[in-house]
Amino acid sequence: MSLESIRYSRGSLDILDQLLLPLQTRYVKVEGVEDGWKVINKMQVRGAPAIAIVGCLSLAVELEKDNNSDKKVMRQEIEGKLNYLVSARPTAVNIKLAADELINLANSLSADETVTPEEFKERFISRIEGMLIKDIEDNKAIGRYGCEAILKNSEGDGPVRILTHCNTGSLATAGYGTALGVIRSLQESKRLDHVYCTETRPYNQGARLTAYELVHEKIPSTLIVDSVVSALMNSRRITAVVVGADRVAANGDTANKIGTYQIAIAAKHHGVPFYVAAPLTSIDMSLTSGERIKIEERPEREMTHVGVHRIAAPGINCWNPSFDVTPAALITGIITEKGVFAPDKLSEIESK
Numbered sequence: 001m002s003l004e005s006i007r008y009s010r011g012s013l014d015i016l017d018q019l020l021l022p023l024q025t026r027y028v029k030v031e032g033v034e035d036g037w038k039v040i041n042k043m044q045v046r047g048a049p050a051i052a053i054v055g056c057l058s059l060a061v062e063l064e065k066d067n068n069s070d071k072k073v074m075r076q077e078i079e080g081k082l083n084y085l086v087s088a089r090p091t092a093v094n095i096k097l098a099a100d101e102l103i104n105l106a107n108s109l110s111a112d113e114t115v116t117p118e119e120f121k122e123r124f125i126s127r128i129e130g131m132l133i134k135d136i137e138d139n140k141a142i143g144r145y146g147c148e149a150i151l152k153n154s155e156g157d158g159p160v161r162i163l164t165h166c167n168t169g170s171l172a173t174a175g176y177g178t179a180l181g182v183i184r185s186l187q188e189s190k191r192l193d194h195v196y197c198t199e200t201r202p203y204n205q206g207a208r209l210t211a212y213e214l215v216h217e218k219i220p221s222t223l224i225v226d227s228v229v230s231a232l233m234n235s236r237r238i239t240a241v242v243v244g245a246d247r248v249a250a251n252g253d254t255a256n257k258i259g260t261y262q263i264a265i266a267a268k269h270h271g272v273p274f275y276v277a278a279p280l281t282s283i284d285m286s287l288t289s290g291e292r293i294k295i296e297e298r299p300e301r302e303m304t305h306v307g308v309h310r311i312a313a314p315g316i317n318c319w320n321p322s323f324d325v326t327p328a329a330l331i332t333g334i335i336t337e338k339g340v341f342a343p344d345k346l347s348e349i350e351s352k
């Protein structure tokens with residue numbers, strides 16, 4: 001059974017505390033929007049799709065308890081709360097797109113005089129609940145398309161070796177995962193030889209979370225430190241790199257976990273195809289290029305300490321951007337639930 005990062009039933013939400021993994025498995029109760037904001041901001045839940053789903057579900061839980069019977073007040077409160085949730089972490093676009101969609105829904109339900117306050121609440125909560133199912137379906141499609149593309153581009157019909165960065169699996173989504181979904185799909189096709197996952201300093205999503213998921217799924221895998229990437233590509237044949245995304249601009253420039261950009265440069269140098277696996281909810285067609293993507297900077301303590309232990313020399317200045325932007329020119333293809341697109345062909349998605 002795959003790992004369950006989000007446990008939801010109507011009126012109740014618990015999330016697996018990813019700060020404690022892999023050593024402890026503990027679920028945290030999310031009672032409403034304030035809790036939702038905190039678990040996202042503290043990174044107890046992380047990964048672009050999971051951030052969006054947990055944020056919206058925290059609103060669904062709060063709304064379920066709310067006895068408000070004035071649709072206009074409900075609409076106004078929903079808008080304020082969604083904008084607040086979006087502010088918890090700025091780089092991933094998924095929560096912003098979900099918030100825009102939900103605000104539009106609230107506007108139309110509020111304006112429609114045939115809709116009662118009870119119906120408003122029911123339809124609004126159901127729309128949020130639908131995100132859980134849709135995300136898993138989308139990830140499975142991403143997995144299939146990514147698997148097909150990688151196998152088609154690899155030489156012969158031998159086994160493939162994949163390098164991935166950060167965590168994009170069940171823990172980062174509603175289930176199955178994006179880049180890790182492609183890896184799962186390759187494993188299911190029996191063509192996967194080996195996966196290399198980076199530690200992903202400083203927060204160690206690779207060492208703590210991806211390694212945990214790979215071991216859990218019994219996928220043959222090896223953990224490497226981030227600085228081994230070029231040496232790995234130079235010494236072992238890597239079939240492809242597959243990573244996730246927090247925001248893809250209209251021209252294909254992609255913001256993802258810090259370190260992705262240098263992996264893409266190494267991949268280009270070694271002739272290794274570099275894929276981004278991302279649902280359409282990670283694509284921000286309103287941004288023409290990656291230059292305008294806001295990059296979150298995290299507290300320096302995430303760099304200076306490992307757990308409670310300080311490792312950096314006291315007094316040193318730190319810079320801790322959480323993401324970087326990989327230019328479209330370094331990306332072979334963007335794997336979505338609608339198929340695999342060259343970065344300069346994202347506008348074609350709309351016609352699919």
Ligand SMILES: CSC[C@@H](O)[C@@H](O)C(=O)COP(=O)(O)O
Nearest residue numbers: 046047048166168172244245257
């Ligand atoms: C399917 S998750 C895609 C991305 O969100 C992932 O690669 C990533 O960068 C996560 O960053 P994080 O800071 O852990 O939220």
